[in-house]
Amino acid sequence: QVQLQESGPGLVKPSQTLSLICTVSGGSISSGSYYWSWIRQPAGKGLEWIGRIYTSGSTNYNPSLKSRVTVSLDTSRNQFSLKLSSVTAADTAVYYCARGGGGNSLEFDYWGQGTLVTVSS
């Protein structure tokens, strides 16, 4: 059973960079033709897909966030990460990591529980 767990600072100052890590257990992040995605949910709003990374390291991003987002892979630690630069209060949200969004799993079949990140000074 694949499990995902997000980790990172819960508070980030405006204009700084938000950094989160997703640790995958129960399977190798580099096995199979899977994509690994980040998704967020601002309070009281719907879900928003942020971006994805393939096991090869290839990435794709939401056009509305593309200029500020970087998703990377660390296969040695079975982790993938999210960096979102120049954050504002609008980036305050619960951030989820998930398996899917392409390859063998177009759907998001495994999710982490999410981590709340607040942007505030």
Next chain:
Amino acid sequence: QSALTQPRSVSGSPGQSVTISCTGTSSDVGDYNFVSWYQHHPGKAPKLLIYDVIKRPSGVPDRFSGSKSGNTASLTISGLQAEDEADYYCCSYAGSYTFWVFGGGTKLTVL
């Protein structure tokens, strides 16, 4: 504002059926059969219920079913149970520029 439109809330009594709609455009729901549905109990990881419009992952009860007509996808939950009370989200592929769009979520209340 979310890309896909869902009703904010629906409700039903135990044993009844409810249907949650998810309306998109001809660029997402209407153009691809890659619609998925997720159940989310607050504080927990979202759970995949339906993918490819109508398919159920193993372990998901057949009380949950999906369909699509034109630009609108639907999730039907039959034989409502108390544990079905949760938020439900739809998602659709939207092409190789936008990739994935979600709905705003629907809160299901079991009366």
